Amino acid sequence: MTSIEANTSETDPSSPGEDRNDTGISYVVDATRRGWRARLSEAMARRELLWMLVRRDISVRYREALLGVAWAVIVPAASLGVYWLVFDVFFDRQSTDHPYVVFLFPAMLAWNYFNSSAGRAAQALVKDSSLLAKVYFPRLLLPVSNVISPLLDTAIGMVVLVGILLAYRYVPGWELLWLPVFGVIGMSAATGMGMLLSSFNAQFKDVQHFLPIMLHLWFFSTPVLYSVSRVPERFQQWYALNPMVLVCEGVRYAVLGGVFPLSASMVAAGLFSTVVILVVGFVSFMRTEQTITDVL
Amino acid sequence: MTEPMIACQELSKRYMLRQRTQGNRLMLGTALEAARGLLGGGRVEPDEADVHWALRDVSFDVMPGEALGIIGRNGAGKSTLLKIISRLTLPTSGRVVLHGRVGSMLEVGVGFKQELTGRENISLSGAILGIPAKEIRRKVEEIIEFSGIRPFIDVPVKRYSSGMRIRLAFAVMTTLEPEILLIDEVLSVGDAEFRRRSASRMEELIQGGRTVLFVSHQREIVERLCDRALELDRGHLISIGATARVVEHYREMVQPESPTNAYVAFDPDPERPLRIRAAAILNRTGEVAEEIEMAESFRVRVSYDINEDVENMNVFCRLETPDGLGVLCSGDADYDPACLGPRRRGTYSAEFEVDGGLLEAGPYRLTVSAGIPFERIFDREPGAVSFRIVDRSSRRRLWYPQTRPGLIGREYPWVYEGRSPWA
Numbered sequence: 001m002t003s004i005e006a007n008t009s010e011t012d013p014s015s016p017g018e019d020r021n022d023t024g025i026s027y028v029v030d031a032t033r034r035g036w037r038a039r040l041s042e043a044m045a046r047r048e049l050l051w052m053l054v055r056r057d058i059s060v061r062y063r064e065a066l067l068g069v070a071w072a073v074i075v076p077a078a079s080l081g082v083y084w085l086v087f088d089v090f091f092d093r094q095s096t097d098h099p100y101v102v103f104l105f106p107a108m109l110a111w112n113y114f115n116s117s118a119g120r121a122a123q124a125l126v127k128d129s130s131l132l133a134k135v136y137f138p139r140l141l142l143p144v145s146n147v148i149s150p151l152l153d154t155a156i157g158m159v160v161l162v163g164i165l166l167a168y169r170y171v172p173g174w175e176l177l178w179l180p181v182f183g184v185i186g187m188s189a190a191t192g193m194g195m196l197l198s199s200f201n202a203q204f205k206d207v208q209h210f211l212p213i214m215l216h217l218w219f220f221s222t223p224v225l226y227s228v229s230r231v232p233e234r235f236q237q238w239y240a241l242n243p244m245v246l247v248c249e250g251v252r253y254a255v256l257g258g259v260f261p262l263s264a265s266m267v268a269a270g271l272f273s274t275v276v277i278l279v280v281g282f283v284s285f286m287r288t289e290q291t292i293t294d295v296l
Numbered sequence: 297m298t299e300p301m302i303a304c305q306e307l308s309k310r311y312m313l314r315q316r317t318q319g320n321r322l323m324l325g326t327a328l329e330a331a332r333g334l335l336g337g338g339r340v341e342p343d344e345a346d347v348h349w350a351l352r353d354v355s356f357d358v359m360p361g362e363a364l365g366i367i368g369r370n371g372a373g374k375s376t377l378l379k380i381i382s383r384l385t386l387p388t389s390g391r392v393v394l395h396g397r398v399g400s401m402l403e404v405g406v407g408f409k410q411e412l413t414g415r416e417n418i419s420l421s422g423a424i425l426g427i428p429a430k431e432i433r434r435k436v437e438e439i440i441e442f443s444g445i446r447p448f449i450d451v452p453v454k455r456y457s458s459g460m461r462i463r464l465a466f467a468v469m470t471t472l473e474p475e476i477l478l479i480d481e482v483l484s485v486g487d488a489e490f491r492r493r494s495a496s497r498m499e500e501l502i503q504g505g506r507t508v509l510f511v512s513h514q515r516e517i518v519e520r521l522c523d524r525a526l527e528l529d530r531g532h533l534i535s536i537g538a539t540a541r542v543v544e545h546y547r548e549m550v551q552p553e554s555p556t557n558a559y560v561a562f563d564p565d566p567e568r569p570l571r572i573r574a575a576a577i578l579n580r581t582g583e584v585a586e587e588i589e590m591a592e593s594f595r596v597r598v599s600y601d602i603n604e605d606v607e608n609m610n611v612f613c614r615l616e617t618p619d620g621l622g623v624l625c626s627g628d629a630d631y632d633p634a635c636l637g638p639r640r641r642g643t644y645s646a647e648f649e650v651d652g653g654l655l656e657a658g659p660y661r662l663t664v665s666a667g668i669p670f671e672r673i674f675d676r677e678p679g680a681v682s683f684r685i686v687d688r689s690s691r692r693r694l695w696y697p698q699t700r701p702g703l704i705g706r707e708y709p710w711v712y713e714g715r716s717p718w719a
Contacts, residue, residue: 029383030391052423060411131409136383136398137424293384294311 036286043138053145057120058152072156076112080105087225096227098256102168106255107224107248109157110182113150114190114244115215121146121194122211125202125292132293139289143194147187161255173257182250185274189243192277199281199288223248228261237265243277246270299395300357301476301507302381307390309351309376309531350376352531353390360395361505365522365539367515367546372528374511378478381509396475396507410454414445414464417453421468435471442497443467444490463490470497477501480511495520515543516701558683559584569604570666570674572611573643577662577683580652590657590687590705596626597647598664600675607638609674611646614663618682623660623703624650656705657687 062068080101088100096103121143125132128142165172201207222244223231231239239245246267253260262270351373358364366374379385382398408417418439422432440449443463445456453461469477479498498521502508512518518525519539526536527546535545558577565571578595579585588594596613610629616622626648629635660683665676690707 027383027394028391029380029394030387046426048429049423049426052420056409056412056416056420059416060409063411131424133384135421135424137426290386293379 034290036282039138039140039286039289043140043144046138046141049137050141050145050148053141054149057145057149061149069152069156072153073160076105076108076153076157077160079112080108083108083225097258098170099168101164102170102256103227103252104225105161105164106252107222109154109161110186110248110251111219111222111224111244112157113154114186114193114247115219116150116153117147117187117190118193118197119211119215120150121190122197122201122207124194125198126205126208139292140195140285143198143285144191147191147194165255170256172255175254175257177254178250179254182247182254185243185250185271186247188278189247189274192274192279192281195281195285196277199285202288202292218242218244227252236263237269240266240269241273243270243274246274298360300393301360301362301395302358302509303393304354304356304377304381305391305393307351307354307377307380307392308349308388309373309380309385310388311348311350313346313348349531351380351387351528354528354531354533355390356526356533356536358507358509360507361502362524363502363508363510363522365518365525365542366509366511366528367518367525367543368528368534371530373531374528375480376531377528378480378509378511381476382478394476398474398476398478408453408461408465411452413452414443414449414456415440417464418468421465422472425472425474427472432472439464439467439471442471442493459490466494466497470494470501475507477506477508478511479508515546519543558586558681560677560680562677564601565675566603568674569602569606570609571601571603572598572664572666572675572677572680573601574599574645575662575664575677575680577681578647585683587684587686589652589689590655590685591652591689593649593652595647595649596662597645599643599645600666601643602639602641605638605641606668606674608636608671609639609666609668610635611664611666613648614665615650615660616663616679617703618659618661621703623655653706654704655685656700656702657685658703659684 062071065071067074083104084101087104124142124146125139132139197207197211201211221239221242228236228239228245228249240262246262247270249261354373354377356364366377368374376385380387381392381394409420412420415436418436419429419432422435423429440446443449443460443466445460445463448456448460453464456464469479495517498508498510502521508521510518510522522539524537525539525542527534527542527549529549534549535542559574560576561574562572564573574597576584576597577586577588578597579588580592580594582595585594596615598611598613600611610627612625612627614622615624628646628648661679662681662683663676663678664680665673667673667675685705687705690705692707
């Protein structure tokens with residue numbers, strides 16, 4: 001290195017910017033990866049950006065559609081109609097305690113939420129790769145915002161649900177108090193899957209091929225179209241490892257009341273797997289996060 | 297002693313050339329390698345041949361309020377350096393200590409969302425840069441004003457031209473006032489008016505005490521904006537110091553890249569009505585010369601075959617800079633239109649002389665063509681010969697050791713009216 005430092009402008013100490021120690025953030029970039037605690041709290045500190053990303057997701061989604069937010073009603077209503085026609089009319093009427101539409105819709109809302117949030121979060125890093133390549137911000141916010149934004153669709157679906165319940169003269173009981181609990185479990189599972197899938201998707205584009213079929217199989221392994229009582233007793237404990245079993249049956253119970261269909265050990269299995277998904281997803285995301293722009 | 301705003305300490309960045317994600321043969325190779333690594337105990341050190349060091353042991357400080365230019369050829373590591381400082385990628389070793397909020401403009405645009413309007417993208421960019429919503433709201437008008445695209449501000453960004461996108465991005469970045477601004481090749485885009493305005497905006501920011509790291513191929517902008525510059529070459533820091541010195545060093549480094557060849561011959565081609573056979577640059581004594589002394593005249597010689605009877609044609613030489621800017625054109629019928637008359641078959645050779653002291657020192661090349669103007673090209677040899685004008689004897693050379701920008705190198709005497717200051 002030929003240093004030709006001679007006669008370099010000495011920085012004028014009276015120049016502006018000397019107050020930077022009051023406002024300045026000291027930050028070190030080096031080869032050692034920062035711990036997950038530091039990065040998690042950094043992400044938490046950027047709530048403002050999180051809401052901005054959520055708003056962006058929502059407006060991008062509905063802005064250019066002629067019918068706009070109406071799609072949030074049309075899509076679930078249409079699939080509700082199809083399921084009702086196929087499983088209630090064409091096949092034998094299912095032996096459920098409630099009219100099939102009333103039985104189906106709460107669990108379907110829960111599933112639809114999981115389906116779209118995990119599905120969109122899986123694409124989060126790839127979709128915004130141009131943003132990731134240009135600016136630094138806590139990457140965790142991307143999958144998380146994709147888990148939050150489908151809540152709007154779910155909220156609109158809830159309004160439809162209220163309409164259906166009124167039409168069938170159903171009034172939810174005190175069990176409705178459980179709804180937020182199952183909502184949180186569902187969001188946790190979706191967040192975990194979103195983090196896991198998006199970090200994999202950034203490295204291996206195979207996820208894009210695998211994702212639709214996985215969600216399809218998952219749907220049929222979840223008691224949306226049928227109730228958990230239709231699953232043979234000896235499989236039920238394994239079956240309950242799917243966290244969406246707990247979420248869908250839970251939401252149905254919260255809305256329609258009656259007897260909670262899961263045993264304590266099945267609830268424990270569902271909670272256990274939710275925590276596992278969340279932790280595995282988080283670890284996997286944290287491992288990919290810092291090298292993401294080298295890979296994408 | 298003030299602390300540096302940016303302190304880079306022995307930064308290195310290594311890229312693997314054979315990234316595992318590139319292989320899609322079920323990634324068996326990767327699995328095998330990983331297994332070998334496990335059996336061999338510990339990590340496999342990558343083969344030196346598969347490794348590319350984008351940066352190697354780069355250390356420097358940037359003081360508050362300083363503007364540092366980064367120059368170097370393509371692949372020298374400039375963008376990698378900015379990427380590490382803006383935290384987009386981790387260094388392989390070494391570290392950067394930053395004091396302040398970093399705003400970076402890498403490549404073009406700040407990752408705008410296509411479906412959102414310009415106005416919405418302003419808030420989003422601000423939020424991404426970590427600027428409080430209140431501050432963004434306060435500055436929105438100023439941003440729109442500077443970008444000069446007010447009529448389009450509520451139109452989705454995907455309808456923007458690339459120039460409009462850059463204006464908006466530049467306006468966002470320079471108005472939201474991050475303490476450290478990283479700029480990568482942005483000032484070379486957009487129309488002349490925008491380039492002028494953004495360059496003066498940069499000057500304002502620098503004078504206003506902003507710390508700026510500025511990457512550009514355009515040496516003139518670096519010279520204008522930065523007090524200090526550093527030069528990178530293949531990942532190594534080659535020189536750092538006062539801009540003029542570093543730029544001069546870089547210029548010397550880059551020049552050997554344009555090889556000179558003052559004589560060229562071409563095979564005959566009876567298919568063409570006319571074929572250029574040779575071109576050469578001759579010095580004052582008539583020898584083929586790659587280097588021409590600035591003060592001396594030189595001659596351009598062209599030989600050609602005429603294979604068919606032709607008329608209304610001329611043979612034409614265009615002297616240009618290595619990047620294709622035309623400096624001087626001359627045709628053999630320029631001086632005497634009678635030369636447009638019929639030409640007989642045969643082999644011919646002609647030359648013209650360019651007077652000494654006309655051209656500034658630097659590399660030049662010559663394109664030779666022959667044809668009927670506006671109608672037909674018989675033969676054309678772009679950049680057929682190249683040569684360099686050197687200055688070893690001009691008077692200013694005695695006290696001014698650098699080359700100057702410009703294409704005309706003539707020295708003009710200055711005449712004072714009345715009293716001269718030396719008397």
